[in-house]
Amino acid sequence: ANKLIEIRNLRTYFHTKNAVIRAVDGVDLDVDEGQIVCIVGESGSGKSITSLSIMQLLAKPAGRIVDGEVWFEGKDLTKLAEKEMTEIRGNRISMIFQEPMTALNPVMKVGEQITEVLLRHRSVSTAEANIKAVEMLRFVGVPRAEHIVKEYPHQLSGGMRQRVMIAMAMVCEPRLLIADEPTTALDVTIQIQVLELMKKMRDELNTSIILITHDLGVVAEMADHVVVMYAGQVVESVHADTIFDTPLHPYTQALLASIPSLDDEKDVLYSIPGTVPSAAAFPP
Ligand code: ADP
The missing domain is CATH 3.40.50.300 (P-loop containing nucleotide triphosphate hydrolases)
Incomplete structure (x- = not known):
């Protein structure tokens, strides 16, 4: 290898x-x-x-x-x-932590947080980034991903927040x-x-x-x-x-x-x- x-x-x-x-x-x-x-x-x-x-x-x-x-x-x-x-x-290279709130912005919708990472590193349109964010949330096992993107971190359970943080870390693969x-x-x-x-x-x-x-x-x-x-x-x-x-x-x-x-x-x-x-x- x-x-x-x-x-x-x-x-x-x-x-x-x-x-x-x-x-x-x-x-x-x-x-x-x-x-x-x-x-x-x-x-x-x-x-x-x-x-x-x-x-x-x-x-x-x-x-x-x-x-x-x-x-x-x-x-x-x-x-x-x-x-x-x-x-x-x-x-x-990206990193995830024990406590997802360390990585998540409490006053920003989770979808925007994921697309922000993508827009920083890739030349994609906002529309494409939004689609990718939903796809990535699905990949990490977030149900109803198209609704979750509009929610804020505090509205989610600890396990879901962890998944959102992983999606954020993984969106650029x-x-x-x-x-x-x-x-x-x-x-x-x-x-x-x-x-x-x-x-x-x-x-x-x-x-x-x-x-x-x-x-x-x-x-x-x-x-x-x-x-x-x-x-x-x-x-x-x-x-x-x-x-x-x-x-x-x-x-x-x-x-x-x-x-x-x-x-x-x-x-x-x-x-x-x-x-x-x-x-x-x-x-x-
Ligand atoms: P682990 O993750 O294995 O629990 P750490 O990597 O967090 O251990 O810490 C390694 C060592 O560094 C510990 O002995 C800790 O006391 C020391 N250490 C960590 N952060 C600081 C700091 N800011 N100032 C002084 N010592 C520190």
Whole structure:
């Protein structure tokens, strides 16, 4: 398979009064086209800052607190001019969050929000953009899409808002979707639907997905490749099957040992509750 993105030596340090926190400390991460890579690790291990750092590298170089190389479709994103970055952000690479209201504008109809993204990146007419917005809402499983476009985010349920945000992120058919705990705040049935939707994006649109999760049930169900983070570093990066059969790093072994039901109950993986053990026992 072709590589879509290659991240090398990603570093993000926070300088506090007394210390330097190495939130992301030399992370390498590769994603192939049409591959779902799960980043797993306990709270504070650097998962979110990794994803935000990738997006930071797509923002203005001035004020960057991020360092590293990000090769995407053959270009080092860190070396691009601002205009080219703007072109990639939201178009070739987009991001979805745990809380959809972070991405949605509360005082704008959802249809307008989706068409706005499209009009920013594509030379299409407003009429064409409106049609595409409804199509995309249907693709992400929003019923009565032609009515939903006229509603405001607060008029929708949490699950529907999540779908609208995904439609917004997907309307330009990005090659890479970065999803940070996209289902954590959702009910289990809605969670399953959103995860199934991501598989549909991979299978039908060949979208690559970086999926950040603390839930090993989600990993077992979704991942083609798994990256385990611990204290800002990658401790294991392997094929999804390998991680469950022959985990190498002691931290990964402990992480899996904490959920013995994983092997027996492949069908109910989504219901396995929060999972990741404390890192305190595993100094880097
Ligand atoms: P995760 O997503 O794995 O839960 P994060 O990527 O959010 O973890 O955070 C990684 C580390 O960076 C944590 O130890 C956190 O305390 C630290 N961190 C995150 N944001 C800041 C900040 N603004 N200032 C200082 N430290 C931060």
